[in-house]
Amino acid sequence: MIARKSGWMNEELQIFSGSVRKFFEREALPHNERWNAEGKIDRDFWNKAGEAGLLCVTIPEEYGGMGGDFRHEAVIVQQEQWTHFSGWGNGVHSGICAPYILAYGTEEQKRRWLPKLATGEMVAAIAMTEPGTGSDLQAVRTTAKRDGASLVINGQKTFITNGQHADLIIVVCKTGDVSGGAKNISLVVVEANEVTGYRRGRNLEKVGLHAQDTSELFFDDVRVPADNVLGGDEGRGFYQLMQQLPRERLIIALGSVARIIPLIGAAAQGREQYPTPHNQT
Numbered sequence: 265m266i267a268r269k270s271g272w273m274n275e276e277l278q279i280f281s282g283s284v285r286k287f288f289e290r291e292a293l294p295h296n297e298r299w300n301a302e303g304k305i306d307r308d309f310w311n312k313a314g315e316a317g318l319l320c321v322t323i324p325e326e327y328g329g330m331g332g333d334f335r336h337e338a339v340i341v342q343q344e345q346w347t348h349f350s351g352w353g354n355g356v357h358s359g360i361c362a363p364y365i366l367a368y369g370t371e372e373q374k375r376r377w378l379p380k381l382a383t384g385e386m387v388a389a390i391a392m393t394e395p396g397t398g399s400d401l402q403a404v405r406t407t408a409k410r411d412g413a414s415l416v417i418n419g420q421k422t423f424i425t426n427g428q429h430a431d432l433i434i435v436v437c438k439t440g441d442v443s444g445g446a447k448n449i450s451l452v453v454v455e456a457n458e459v460t461g462y463r464r465g466r467n468l469e470k471v472g473l474h475a476q477d478t479s480e481l482f483f484d485d486v487r488v489p490a491d492n493v494l495g496g497d498e499g500r501g502f503y504q505l506m507q508q509l510p511r512e513r514l515i516i517a518l519g520s521v522a523r524i525i526p527l528i529g530a531a532a533q534g535r536e537q538y539p540t541p542h543n544q545t
């Protein structure tokens with residue numbers, strides 16, 4: 265196989281890539297088959313990844329992160345694919361949820377949640393999709409209604425990555441009239457272990473990503489402090505989603521391309537099995 269070097273790679277990233285690979289080979293691959301069969305990875309893998317510095321790599325060090333940039337995230341995504349470890353929802357945890365909190369959270373929210381996400385003490389999920397609402401996010405029906413200093417959440421979500429493990433869930437809710445559109449949407453953070461009325465549903469069967477716990481979630485009168493609205497102001501959620509969703513799409517595209525490169529090489533050489541590209545950067 266011809267080794268190719270990406271323009272964005274440098275020596276530091278190369279070394280990081282090697283250590284990520286070794287971490288997956290040591291801590292994930294021996295369990296991969298079992299995790300695929302069980303439909304989720306072991307919870308303590310998140311803590312091990314936190315200890316190894318693989319969580320929240322783009323989050324500044326003052327909030328517990330590694331202080332890296334999107335290239336560090338990309339290296340992890342690539343190595344997940346190249347080692348054939350595809351059940352970890354870190355793209356959602358570190359690549360999506362933590363950046364939402366960093367970008368829009370109040371100082372208090374950032375200090376409260378980001379360090380726990382960086383160590384793996386908390387696993388994060390983002391709950392947008394509902395049984396009747398996918399692409400058209402303005403149509404979500406989950407509500408978060410004011411009751412004094414609280415918000416009371418009612419609704420159902422589905423296809424939520426990290427759904428079985430998540431302790432911190434960014435929930436897309438209507439804080440205004442449910443039939444209203446974008447301006448009524450807020451992102452409300454639910455700390456799953458601190459509330460009543462929150463329930464994890466089925467861990468859904470999928471055609472791939474078998475070890476990724478993509479789940480149904482239920483919210484029945486879940487009461488959270490009104491301060492848990494991301495950024496503090498209601499009605500900003502749709503704009504926050506529109507600004508961050510391209511990053512999510514980029515991570516998914518990166519993973520897809522990383523997966524495909526060895527397949528193209530193998531097909532070109534008439535091989536059925538494809539090697540993992542140790543030196544393909």
Ligand SMILES: Cc1cc2nc3c(=O)[nH]c(=O)nc-3n(C[C@H](O)[C@H](O)[C@H](O)COP(=O)(O)OP(=O)(O)OC[C@H]3O[C@@H](n4cnc5c(N)ncnc54)[C@H](O)[C@@H]3O)c2cc1C
Pocket residue numbers: 356389390391392393397398399400422423424425426470473478
């Ligand atoms: C493995 C996996 C993990 C996921 N993780 C999460 C998660 O962590 N959090 C979360 O909230 N959701 C998650 N999802 C859900 C995902 O975001 C939705 O599947 C996606 O938003 C599409 O919604 P839908 O499946 O309801 O399809 P629909 O919105 O019903 O779309 C069906 C088809 O119609 C097309 N379409 C829709 N609207 C239009 C239009 N206006 N014009 C033209 N074409 C259109 C779509 O492109 C698609 O091809 C996950 C899904 C999967 C499979």
